[in-house]
Amino acid sequence: MKKFLAVLHARNMEFLRDRSALAWNLAMPFMLVIGLAFTFSSGNKDLYKIGLIGGSEKLHIVAPTLQATQHLQFIPYDDLNTALGKVEHHQMDMLIDVSGAPKYWVNSSSPNGYLLERIVWGAEGKNFERQLVQGAEIRYVDWFLPGILGMNMMFACLFGVGFVIVRYRKNGFLKRLKATPLGAFQFLFAQLISRLLLIMVITTIVYSGCNLFIEFNMQGSYWTLLLVTTLGAMSMIAIGLLIASHTASEELAGGLLNLLTWPMMLLSGAWFSLEGAQIWVQKLSLIFPLTHMISAARAIMNEGATLSQVMPHVLVLSLMSVIFIAVGAYVFKWE
């Protein structure tokens, strides 16, 4: 424990005294959240999203004109409650169920829902049974916040740990540590905890700071959110450790980290929702810890999801953390 704490303290000091890196870690997410909040404050949708239960073939039979109408995106759902939740939070403009007698739900306070209802009536939808749901709109910034914070955490986790260890290896500091009784696991665990503490503190500061200006939506428990983000950060740091476990080349490490961060950035739902994307893309996105962290965080913040409701994400993130740390420590090379 003494060795672990010594390395942990030294790494923390190194990070905190590197003023330029610290400033960048704090300023970048602030600027992104504030900038994007203003940029997208007027909304970014140029088509209507309609949840569909019962399948497109059935819809084709009961409402072919509606189905053929342009600029409508039909998103298939199996679970009524999940789909209704989206309509409640204005994440979807309407839900149509054609599995039995056709009916639809709109949010009575949604302008998009109101307009879409007129479009649906103009097609075959006039005969559909009308249902109303209630619920406040989730602003784009509320939807976007977990993504932007998650993405910032991803970069800080992967590059902050991966590059640092590769630099240590390249300049011979790891070799110097190898000559001491310090074990590989003690060293790696200290790096992980150091980075985790710093990222969580920085993320909390950024969230709290932005919250002063924007007042984010928070329906669920902060403790559950903390657990999810901690596990998400831990799993991404563990990936950074794994990538840095062998290489002494900053170029190679940078390439590998980019290879991982770009798909994760695009497919984890940080920038845009994957609803309506190909099924295989949605399945593929589940291999990324960022997907689970962002999904769980959005569910907690915007839908008030409880710990048990986000437990699948918690378990996946925990498993990823354990596997990546274990493999990283096993294959770790000091030189």
Added chain:
Amino acid sequence: MPPIITATHLVKQYPGVLAVAGIDLAIPQGICFGLLGPNGAGKTTTIEMLEGIQQQTGGTVLYKGEPLGARYREEVGIQFQHTALQEFLTVRETLELFERLYHRTLPIAELIELCSLADILERDTRKLSGGQRQRLLLALALINDPELIFLDEPTTGLDPQARRNFWDLIKLVKSRNKTIVLTTHYMEEAYALCDEIAIMDKGSIVAQGTPEHLLAEHFGDVVLQIPAADSGSKLAELGLNAMPAGELLEIRTNRLHHTLQLMMDNGVNLDRLRIRAWTLEDLFINVTGKKLNP
């Protein structure tokens, strides 16, 4: 003295390169042992196998008769040729970091005094001069009060004054009955510090023993130096094989009395004659056929 560390038929094979070709070493406790050799001779590879940093391809290394293990890490001190330290830490914080990595340590105050670090304790390690940095690295190598200390070219890049100060430090450490294994390019450093040396070339040890013994073994004669202007062409007439060395002529002879008498009898001006002692550099060139390139 029993050997503190022994290497038996130590081999290191890289793809296409035999870096160390089966060397045997037994380093007695309490001495300063010098490992010398030209660039690429296999010194650093050998020392890193002795340190347990590199795994040997073949052969064994024993510390106090036992294979290298956890105990070895606790009891050995190492100063690498190239080492980086944790950035943004002061000298004091760096000492404290390494102190916490060992079970048994020297008091930091003692190390500070031993290595003359008092004036730079609060300085960022990135802002140290070459000599200050080497003193800190030596302090880190000594922090666990090791019985065996490896110093891999510790004075390379230092100015002559800093180098000599560092020698005094090494002598001080040696006086504490520590065993030191030193690699160096500087032959005068090896001569000043080492009780025993081994010269490596092409992965093998080509000469080993005390500096005096090796010099006596390889050089039975002496070298006389006379300014070329003073001797004229007389030396050639006397049948003495005088080789030019700058503005001097050098005469190698194993019959000193006879040679001097011959020159005096023939009127050679001996006022500025000097007898040059053989050095380890001569020995090095003699056994490796190469000049040193520090």
